[in-house]
Amino acid sequence: xxxxxxxxxxxxxxxxxxxxxxxxxxxxxxxxxxxxxxxxxxxxxxxxxxxxxxxxxxxxxxxxxxxxxxxxxxxxxxxxxxxxxxxxxxxxxxxxxxxxxxxxxxxxxxxxxxxxxxxxxxxxxxxxxxxxxxxxxxxxxxxxxxxxxxxxxxxxxxxxxxxxxxxxxxxxxxxxxxxxxxxxxxxxxxxxxxxxxxxxxxxxxxxxxxxxxxxxxxxxx
Amino acid sequence: xxxxxxxxxxxxxxxxxxxxxxxxxxxxxxxxxxxxxxxxxxxxxxxxxxxxxxxxxxxxxxxxxxxxxxxxxxxxxxxxxxxxxxxxxxxxxxxxxxxxxxxxxxxxxxxxxxxxxxxxxxxxxxxxxxxxxxxxxxxxxxxxxxxxxxxxxxxxxxxxxxxxxxxxxxxxxxxxxxxxxxxxxxxxxxxxxxxxxxxxxxxxxxxxxxxxxxxxxxxxx
DNA sequence: ACAATAGTGTCTTTAAGACATTATTCA
DNA sequence: TGAATAATGTCTTAAAGACACTATTGT
Numbered sequence: 001x002x003x004x005x006x007x008x009x010x011x012x013x014x015x016x017x018x019x020x021x022x023x024x025x026x027x028x029x030x031x032x033x034x035x036x037x038x039x040x041x042x043x044x045x046x047x048x049x050x051x052x053x054x055x056x057x058x059x060x061x062x063x064x065x066x067x068x069x070x071x072x073x074x075x076x077x078x079x080x081x082x083x084x085x086x087x088x089x090x091x092x093x094x095x096x097x098x099x100x101x102x103x104x105x106x107x108x109x110x111x112x113x114x115x116x117x118x119x120x121x122x123x124x125x126x127x128x129x130x131x132x133x134x135x136x137x138x139x140x141x142x143x144x145x146x147x148x149x150x151x152x153x154x155x156x157x158x159x160x161x162x163x164x165x166x167x168x169x170x171x172x173x174x175x176x177x178x179x180x181x182x183x184x185x186x187x188x189x190x191x192x193x194x195x196x197x198x199x200x201x202x203x204x205x206x207x208x209x210x211x212x213x214x215x216x217x218x219x220x221x
Numbered sequence: 222x223x224x225x226x227x228x229x230x231x232x233x234x235x236x237x238x239x240x241x242x243x244x245x246x247x248x249x250x251x252x253x254x255x256x257x258x259x260x261x262x263x264x265x266x267x268x269x270x271x272x273x274x275x276x277x278x279x280x281x282x283x284x285x286x287x288x289x290x291x292x293x294x295x296x297x298x299x300x301x302x303x304x305x306x307x308x309x310x311x312x313x314x315x316x317x318x319x320x321x322x323x324x325x326x327x328x329x330x331x332x333x334x335x336x337x338x339x340x341x342x343x344x345x346x347x348x349x350x351x352x353x354x355x356x357x358x359x360x361x362x363x364x365x366x367x368x369x370x371x372x373x374x375x376x377x378x379x380x381x382x383x384x385x386x387x388x389x390x391x392x393x394x395x396x397x398x399x400x401x402x403x404x405x406x407x408x409x410x411x412x413x414x415x416x417x418x419x420x421x422x423x424x425x426x427x428x429x430x431x432x433x434x435x436x437x438x439x440x441x442x
Numbered sequence: 443a444c445a446a447t448a449g450t451g452t453c454t455t456t457a458a459g460a461c462a463t464t465a466t467t468c469a
Numbered sequence: 470t471g472a473a474t475a476a477t478g479t480c481t482t483a484a485a486g487a488c489a490c491t492a493t494t495g496t
Binding site for chain 1: 484485486487488492493494495
């Protein structure tokens with residue numbers, strides 16, 4: 001393409017999920033150099049003969065390497081520099097994926113889940129990438145339906161509130177939360193009930209795909 | 222670097238300023254193919270032998286091509302695909318620059334300023350890039366000090382409020398605006414006065430570099 | 443009946459908006 | 470003194486938070 005040296009272009013995914021009311025990050029063990037054997041974010045090269053965009057490359061890699069498909073995916077930030085990858089001057093377009101736990105594989109030799117508050121050492125500048133993705137999630141959490149992307153197709157309002165609380169790192173006021181979720185029309189009733197609790201809870205689904213709005217969803221209890 | 226074809230990597234800048242209480246965009250006329258003679262965002266290749274990062278490349282290009290230095294610069298989004306640049310599969314890391322009018326050159330044959338509400342046809346996918354940058358600015362405007370980046374080193378609260386009003390596209394409540402700017406400690410008094418108005422106005426400076434916060438800065442009057 | 447969790451109602455507190463009033467300068 | 474704009478004060482309204490209370494199920 002270009003008649004001068006160009007950067008390597010890669011994509012990396014910060015795949016987050018909710019497990020036991022904690023934010024967990026999916027990590028893989030690298031099989032190839034550089035950093036073979038180390039833990040790293042799932043990622044890979046953009047293939048110009050195959051991918052239609054950086055987002056397309058990311059989706060291909062999520063599918064091929066992680067078995068993850070059809071999830072909430074958002075571009076976060078592009079990291080770059082001569083030293084972040086020993087293979088040379090590189091660009092990595094970092095993405096944030098929010099997935100319900102049951103859409104992800106079980107932990108194995110090659111796939112691990114770590115609490116985001118207690119991460120191991122990671123290859124490349126992946127610690128910085130994760131920090132940026134978490135800033136994005138926490139920053140948008142209060143005025144978007146992003147936290148609901150961790151839930152299944154249907155969920156109770158209590159589950160929804162827990163997801164927000166984990167993302168925001170604080171307890172939310174119960175009645176204010178429900179008031180706003182309803183007033184903003186974020187969810188719609190399915191008519192079904194979740195009967196696993198003492199009193200069955202109404203099940204809802206997101207009325208729109210994940211989006212932002214301007215009112216915040218309440219703070220301390 | 223890589224032993225397979227890699228994308229072209231470029232940076233582009235959406236340089237915005239405030240003139241006559243309107244948002245203006247800086248555009249350049251392209252001298253070289255592709256799109257020679259067309260209007261486009263200032264941009265260029267990342268030089269792996271010279272730049273330390275994508276942000277560094279952007280700063281170099283702003284300095285060399287636009288004579289712009291030391292301004293507020295934020296990465297917005299990375300655009301990509303096989304067709305957006307006729308030279309081949311390309312990646313452009315789009316940036317948003319907010320600049321006071323007096324830090325920018327005068328309009329000329331090669332440099333023009335357009336009201337963002339009335340843009341001409343542009344080269345590449347630059348219309349989409351501008352739309353993304355404006356979304357970012359307007360989205361962050363209400364809960365950040367970004368609009369103040371359009372002002373000079375010192376400014377009156379009235380000027381600051383006008384900047385917010387232009388960015389947000391709506392009038393703000395005067396006393397609520399001042400209350401919050403003060404309560405949040407966004408500015409500090411310089412002790413000087415702007416004597417160009419009937420009653421001289423106190424001059425302020427930003428207390429911190431542009432940042433976000435959580436309370437909004439008021440809506441309709 | 444009571445434990446457990448879902449869901450509602452309402453009072454208090456705080457922030458936002460409206461708007462009148464006062465302040466300071468110049469012509 | 471009056472026009473012009475800066476700056477403040479205060480009342481009203483709306484949103485957020487606290488928290489008690491009612492509802493519905495299983496055991």
